[in-house]
Amino acid sequence: MNRVSARALDEAIAWQLCLDSGEATDRERHEFRRWLGAHPEHAQVWQQLSGIDQQLAAAASAHARRALLRGGGVRRRSLHRLSGNALALVLAVGLGLGLLAQQRPLGDYLADEMTANGEHRELRLADNSLVQLNSRTALDIDFDGPQRRLYLRRGEILVKTGHDDPRPFIIETSQGRLQPLGTRFLVRRTGEATQLIVLESAVAARPHNGSVERVVRSGEQVWIDSEHLGPTRAAPVGAEAWSRGLLVAEDMPLPQLIDTLSEYHNGYLGLDPGLDNLRISGVFPLNESDKALAALPPSLPVSIERIGRWWTRVVPAKD
Known part of the structure; x- marks a missing residue:
């Protein structure tokens, strides 16, 4: 400029x-x-x-x-x-x-637990389970009935199940129902789908309107909509890195990287549309978005354009 x-x-x-x-x-x-x-x-x-x-x-x-x-x-x-x-x-x-x-649906504000942009939170539940909430997550917790039940309204959770309660442990989203079999796993709501990534042991997954249940095992992932289970695939690299304040990108589209960093960035963070086809690999600090952005120009033909403290945009590098 x-x-x-x-x-x-x-x-x-x-x-x-x-x-x-x-x-x-x-x-x-x-x-x-x-x-x-x-x-x-x-x-x-x-x-x-x-x-x-x-x-x-x-x-x-x-x-x-x-x-x-x-x-x-x-x-x-x-x-x-x-x-x-x-x-x-x-x-x-x-x-x-x-x-x-970044405004939230009204239902998020009615949730039992909610995190803001860039906020992570760890909960220890009554059965000694550990649940970590990623940025912009809304979660309901119901341990009063015959089941231990979590309902993920929005966002992403990392769960390590406890064993201090014999009742079934159930996680639900609007797309499906998950039952861990003594395990550690991630659940993420994205648009009209739910992503399950199993890190340890196994999780039984079933869509709400489907009759097929599948056991997803350690190192595997599956996408779920309200009617179907997608194919079981290998879990992505570094899926839980956000719980340690990191973003692991493996041939990630640049728009996806910028969208994720924007949740942790103060002010506006945008991307020039001409850069939508670029991809990147690397490890980026989520809580230090300026450092993450500074790592882009050495790897990609981009530059970082700033106006004051609150407006940042990734643009094509100047010849």
């Missing part, structure tokens, strides 16, 4: 806030067109800022964006007089939009 003067950037931000407010007058729109044509630098900074705004706008509706602008306490008639604080305001708006993009 070519450098522009702080004054031009402040003026462009002020005009963007004014025009995006939905309350700009015809006179203000005319003044904006005059400003845009008054100097080549004005067109340059406006183009750059518009590209940033397109990334932020994807996180919320126009109504929500306008609400955030009004919530920033900026009066429309004084927008064109904003100085250094204008940049801070836009970055704050960007952070707010990022938070909107």
